[in-house]
Structures are given as structure tokens and as C-alpha cells.
Amino acid sequence: MDIVISHIAALQVIRQPYFPRYLATAELCPSALPAHLPSPAELKEAHKTCGQLAGIEGDLGLLISSKKGTHACAGARPHVYSGTVPPGALVQLAPGIRCVSPLFLPLLVISKLTEVEMLMLLAELMGLYSVANGEKQGLVQRDTPMATPEGYRAFLNAAGRPMWSAKLERLIGMAPVRAASPPEAQLYLRATARFARGGYGLAGAILNDEVELTELAGAVPATKKRKPDLLVSPVHKDTSVRGACIDYMGSEWHTSADAIKNDAIRRNELLAAGYIPFEIFKDQFADIDYMDGLMRSVREAAGLPARRIGRARAKKERSAREELWARLSSVDVRAWTSREELR
Numbered sequence: 001m002d003i004v005i006s007h008i009a010a011l012q013v014i015r016q017p018y019f020p021r022y023l024a025t026a027e028l029c030p031s032a033l034p035a036h037l038p039s040p041a042e043l044k045e046a047h048k049t050c051g052q053l054a055g056i057e058g059d060l061g062l063l064i065s066s067k068k069g070t071h072a073c074a075g076a077r078p079h080v081y082s083g084t085v086p087p088g089a090l091v092q093l094a095p096g097i098r099c100v101s102p103l104f105l106p107l108l109v110i111s112k113l114t115e116v117e118m119l120m121l122l123a124e125l126m127g128l129y130s131v132a133n134g135e136k137q138g139l140v141q142r143d144t145p146m147a148t149p150e151g152y153r154a155f156l157n158a159a160g161r162p163m164w165s166a167k168l169e170r171l172i173g174m175a176p177v178r179a180a181s182p183p184e185a186q187l188y189l190r191a192t193a194r195f196a197r198g199g200y201g202l203a204g205a206i207l208n209d210e211v212e213l214t215e216l217a218g219a220v221p222a223t224k225k226r227k228p229d230l231l232v233s234p235v236h237k238d239t240s241v242r243g244a245c246i247d248y249m250g251s252e253w254h255t256s257a258d259a260i261k262n263d264a265i266r267r268n269e270l271l272a273a274g275y276i277p278f279e280i281f282k283d284q285f286a287d288i289d290y291m292d293g294l295m296r297s298v299r300e301a302a303g304l305p306a307r308r309i310g311r312a313r314a315k316k317e318r319s320a321r322e323e324l325w326a327r328l329s330s331v332d333v334r335a336w337t338s339r340e341e342l343r
Helices: 005-015 039-047 105-109 115-125 149-158 165-174 182-192 258-271 287-300 310-331
Strands: 002-008 060-064 076-080 088-094 097-100 129-131 139-143 211-214 223-226 230-232 243-248 277-280
Touching: 002 005, 002 039, 002 076, 005 097, 005 105, 076 165, 076 310, 105 115, 105 165, 115 129, 115 165, 115 182, 115 310, 139 182, 149 165, 182 230, 182 287, 182 310, 211 258, 243 287, 258 277, 287 310
Parallel strands: 002 097, 060 076, 243 277
Antiparallel strands: 002 060, 088 097, 129 139, 211 223, 230 243
């Protein structure tokens, strides 16, 4: 039996809480693809012996190296990839069963997803979360990303720059890194996109970057590390302001009495250290006028110059911001698993 799980079935495997443990041996996993699909009996055995496939409904996407290897196989959706498959492209799940890795998956689905959907997929693979139905908040939190921009670029070069490489590399340069949730990824994309593309032009913003703060309580205050959702460093280094930061407060984690208290402590520590903290809630996040005002304040706090543009350009950029938000908010990352064209 030689089976390689691909496409949306692979994403469902990648999203599982313990998947990163398999990544440690990805470079040692054989990268040659099977030449043909498994038999129905082999596919049935794979479902029985590989616990990672439990709960995946519908046809399994399976990757093979040649169209000649396709045949009728109930429960399988064949995909052919005849290019170079470098080390790190596949991950061993069980004897005879491999899965495409987070490095390989975007290249296989880029033709099926819109640009904004691809950015949200890359945000998840390069982020500190995975979407997972049934888990608290619908997410699995990760300590480290499963992929990095540098890793993707090295992978594309090792793969011989196959079709879609140029577009994928461009999107990798735009995608959020170290986002801890889909809203954080959306916040980054809206903040950093060019004005003409519906963003606010904060190209230097960083997600979840550690800053060292001093606790305000105690005779001998200790230091601690905080991670603002989005941090914008000041333009002028000689200013007393160390940066402007935005935290997305859309989760129920921020509504309990303890959470409200902890948020206030955190906010005071940031202020005392020279940071200017901003917070935004879900309803405000969907309000273009509010976002415009918030981002103007963030730009001012970071020392960025006020923009002077004509009425026609302002109207055009406003339409672009509305369009970007409409496209981002329409992406349903949980619904991908039921889309037939992604199987």
C-alpha cells in the first residue's frame, strides 16, 4: 500500500491538534509519489489503520505521479502531479500512508481558491492556529507556525519553480505570519495592504511580536513579555513612543470579569512602557468608518504623515476598502471541507 493524502483531506489532517509532531520527520519522508491509485481494499484498510483519516467525509484526495495510474476507486479523488517533489513535501502518517505537507499543499490548491482565500490559507499554515470544529473557540492554538515564508521560497526553488510559483510567492509576501486567529489575519491584511488595494498602508506592521514590559505592582517589579496582536513601530526612533498596537477583542475570552481585569493590567503596562494601545471589537471591525478613524489614529501615533488626497481618489480608496472587507468577511475557512472542487 502506497497512498498520499492530498487537497482538502490533507488540510483536514494538517488541522488536527497533534499534526506538528509528524513534521519533525518530514525531511526524511520519501518524496516519490505513487504511480497509481490504491485498490478499493487498500483504501478501506487505510481508513481502518490510520486514525488521522477518521471523521473525514466524502472522497479522499489522493496524489499520484501519472494519469495512467488512475482507475475507478470508490472513495478516492485522484490528482496528478508530475513535477519534482522535493524533500519536505510529504509527511508519513502510518506505514504506507503519507500526506502532503503544509509546504506542498498551497501549490496544489492555488488554482482552486481565490486570492483572498489563498491568503487566509497561508495565514493558517504560517500562523499560531488551525481551524478545528469541536475545539474551544473552533481553533487549535500552535506554539510555532508549521511553515514560514523562507521555507516556502526554498521549497518552490527545490521543486524547480513549477506552475503557479510566481503567484504563490507573491501571495506569501502579502500573507500574515504568526496570526493567532482568522480575525487577526484579517486585521493584518487590512492594515498592511496598499491603499489602492483596500488597505491602510501599514507595511511594517508585525503580528504577535514579543515586547518586554515591567509589571506595575510590587516593590521590585518584574518584567514580562506581552504579544500585541498587531504592532506598528514608530517612524522616528528618537520619539518617546515605542509603537502603536492594536488588539482584536472579538473573543468571549475578553468578556469575563477576570479577562476584563487582565486586559486593563496589560493596557496599563503597555502605556507605561511607551506603547499606545488600541482595541477593536467585532462590531467595530465591520464598520468601515470606525476602521478609517482607528487607522488614522494608529498612523498618527506611529509618526506617519497625514495623507492629503483628492476627493476622487478618496472615493476610489473607500470603495476598495469596502470591497476588501467584503471579500475577507465572505471567506468561510470551515466550509472548505465540503467544497467538491477542493476534494
